Amino acid sequence: MAYTAPESFTTRPDLQGTFGMSASTHWLATGTAQSVLERGGNAFDAAAAAAFVLHVVEPHLNGPGGDLVAIVQTADAAAPAVLMGQGPAPAGASIEHLRGEGLDLVPGAGGLAAAVPGAVDAWLLLMRDHGTWELDDVLAYAIGYARDGHPLSAGAAATVARVAELFRTDWPSSAALWMPDGMPPPAGTIVRNPAYAAVLESLIHAACTVRDDGPVGRAARIDAARREWKTGMVAQESSAFLSAPHRHSGTGVHAGVITPDDFAGFDAGWEPAVTRGFRGLTVAKAGAWSQGPALLQVLGMLEPLDDELLDPSQERGAHTILEAQKLAFADRDAWFGDADVDLDTLLSKEYLAARRALIGDTASADFRPGVLPGRSAFRPPLRETYDAFSVATGEPTVASDGRTRGDTCHIDVIDRWGNIISATPSGGWLQSSPAIPALGFCLGTRLQMTWLEPGHPSSLVPGRRPRTTLTPTLVLRDGRPEFALGSPGGDQQEQWQLLALLRMTVGGYSPQQAIDAPALHTTALADSFWPRTWTPAGAVVEGRLGEELIRGLEARGHRVTRAGDWSLGRVSAVGRDSATGLLWAAANPRGMQGYAAGR
Numbered sequence: 001m002a003y004t005a006p007e008s009f010t011t012r013p014d015l016q017g018t019f020g021m022s023a024s025t026h027w028l029a030t031g032t033a034q035s036v037l038e039r040g041g042n043a044f045d046a047a048a049a050a051a052f053v054l055h056v057v058e059p060h061l062n063g064p065g066g067d068l069v070a071i072v073q074t075a076d077a078a079a080p081a082v083l084m085g086q087g088p089a090p091a092g093a094s095i096e097h098l099r100g101e102g103l104d105l106v107p108g109a110g111g112l113a114a115a116v117p118g119a120v121d122a123w124l125l126l127m128r129d130h131g132t133w134e135l136d137d138v139l140a141y142a143i144g145y146a147r148d149g150h151p152l153s154a155g156a157a158a159t160v161a162r163v164a165e166l167f168r169t170d171w172p173s174s175a176a177l178w179m180p181d182g183m184p185p186p187a188g189t190i191v192r193n194p195a196y197a198a199v200l201e202s203l204i205h206a207a208c209t210v211r212d213d214g215p216v217g218r219a220a221r222i223d224a225a226r227r228e229w230k231t232g233m234v235a236q237e238s239s240a241f242l243s244a245p246h247r248h249s250g251t252g253v254h255a256g257v258i259t260p261d262d263f264a265g266f267d268a269g270w271e272p273a274v275t276r277g278f279r280g281l282t283v284a285k286a287g288a289w290s291q292g293p294a295l296l297q298v299l300g301m302l303e304p305l306d307d308e309l310l311d312p313s314q315e316r317g318a319h320t321i322l323e324a325q326k327l328a329f330a331d332r333d334a335w336f337g338d339a340d341v342d343l344d345t346l347l348s349k350e351y352l353a354a355r356r357a358l359i360g361d362t363a364s365a366d367f368r369p370g371v372l373p374g375r376s377a378f379r380p381p382l383r384e385t386y387d388a389f390s391v392a393t394g395e396p397t398v399a400s401d402g403r404t405r406g407d408t409c410h411i412d413v414i415d416r417w418g419n420i421i422s423a424t425p426s427g428g429w430l431q432s433s434p435a436i437p438a439l440g441f442c443l444g445t446r447l448q449m450t451w452l453e454p455g456h457p458s459s460l461v462p463g464r465r466p467r468t469t470l471t472p473t474l475v476l477r478d479g480r481p482e483f484a485l486g487s488p489g490g491d492q493q494e495q496w497q498l499l500a501l502l503r504m505t506v507g508g509y510s511p512q513q514a515i516d517a518p519a520l521h522t523t524a525l526a527d528s529f530w531p532r533t534w535t536p537a538g539a540v541v542e543g544r545l546g547e548e549l550i551r552g553l554e555a556r557g558h559r560v561t562r563a564g565d566w567s568l569g570r571v572s573a574v575g576r577d578s579a580t581g582l583l584w585a586a587a588n589p590r591g592m593q594g595y596a597a598g599r
Helices: 027-038 043-057 095-100 119-130 135-148 154-162 164-169 172-178 194-207 214-231 233-242 260-264 292-302 315-335 349-356 490-505 511-516 547-555
Strands: 015-017 020-024 067-073 081-085 269-272 274-278 281-285 411-415 420-426 473-477 480-486 520-522 538-541 559-562 572-576 583-586 595-598
Touching: 015 020, 015 595, 020 027, 020 043, 020 572, 020 583, 027 043, 027 135, 027 411, 027 595, 043 067, 043 119, 043 135, 043 194, 043 411, 043 420, 067 119, 067 473, 081 119, 119 135, 119 214, 119 269, 135 194, 135 214, 154 164, 164 172, 194 214, 194 233, 214 233, 214 260, 233 260, 274 292, 281 292, 292 315, 292 349, 292 490, 315 349, 315 490, 315 520, 315 547, 411 480, 411 572, 411 583, 420 473, 420 480, 420 572, 473 490, 480 490, 490 511, 490 520, 511 572, 511 583, 538 547, 547 559, 572 595, 583 595
Parallel strands: 538 559
Antiparallel strands: 015 583, 020 411, 020 595, 067 081, 067 420, 081 269, 274 281, 281 473, 411 420, 473 480, 480 572, 520 538, 572 583
């Protein structure tokens, strides 16, 4: 049977042009990125400007206190590089300390779960090494929206409403910032954040102390801003404010442990991408401190199979994809982390062939990591559940106590010179922990992705990065970037990207057709977010896949949750057509918030 043909109708056009293309999860960020390109900036200037805007306009999905993973390739580079903006656990964040607080999991909300913020330093590093604009020009967009106001998105308004009682009762600084009139503001309300505008202006003021001209002076100015972020009022105010005991997820009251020294000790950096071939293409991901190699494992398992088994719109294909993903995520949960991970074996042809052989005709309900020579697989303390919260769609899902299954933002930009970036910023959500009054934002909760069992690559260890879900993708042909893509969605990020990637590269879909097409994902994995549950044989589907396919999955033993027709997947992408040289962009229509632009 042939691969399912795409629908001729798309929700948005496939944008094409020759000048530059941008796509993101919010129209104001996309407009910002395109504005920078129009004014002569490159893809990296554009992405950085858009990212700081996202801090302001999608505060429930990311913030300055969060983290960042990006993959970039400059026009003159021979290979892609990973921009690492994932901060580590503070020196005081140990298993012993949290166990002593009576915890068996890192909380999903509250300052005790804060890793060292990494996003801002990473964006500044990108600007220093590959951008062309001065800092004040890049930050002007975000400062304008923060100081003069912007319309509150429906998602942000809904998030504030869900945690309104927590804010009123336990986090008064968050109530003062997000509910200044005492009530959750409705969508469309013009909101302002002058405190965050002042933080950004303090970075500009620090940069202005360097008077040297030329590229050396520009780099020194950005480094001065980085020092201000790590040692100035952000580090001091965050540490002092979170040291006061406050409510965490559930009913616990704890003090944060992050200190100014933790801020000062972190530097964002560059790392080589991890790559693997797939049907004539090369797919580039971040290392095993992210979940990136899991996508490479799935592609390796699927590559030699018949095309119909790579088609999520057919029952056999949907089943095969779900089962391959479960095997890859079992490896993620057993082996991945900021440690010595044997990726050579995990990505080898022989290992993946053995994993592929485990895919049967029925859904597995077992946790099945592979075997690595001389190593013992970690088995997470799986908490089995089938409740509605645990099988959430991957869209922003927030409980009244602030626990969040994690969602995020995404930005892709390609310019006329051939520079390209795929970036996924996240964390520091407005519901993560109490807002720091002097800063206008809170810190993130990425440490909830660590375990309080010692000896595992993802165990909580001071100075070690938590294994993040942030996982942008770059696809190359003959060493040149073909397209960049990414998605919010926590544990679903890889899964939704996989569907778009397969439909584009195997099924012949255009980018917008691939993004529009109905999606599905597995929940048979160790959830990366508190309370760390899993759903054996769980699968979540969009109804547009069709009742016949859905019933077929159920007959195979998948525990299926129908999530609505347009509820899964928030992929965006940009690229260059290798045959014509035309640039293109496409964006997710779900939620009517993500947009692409270009010419």
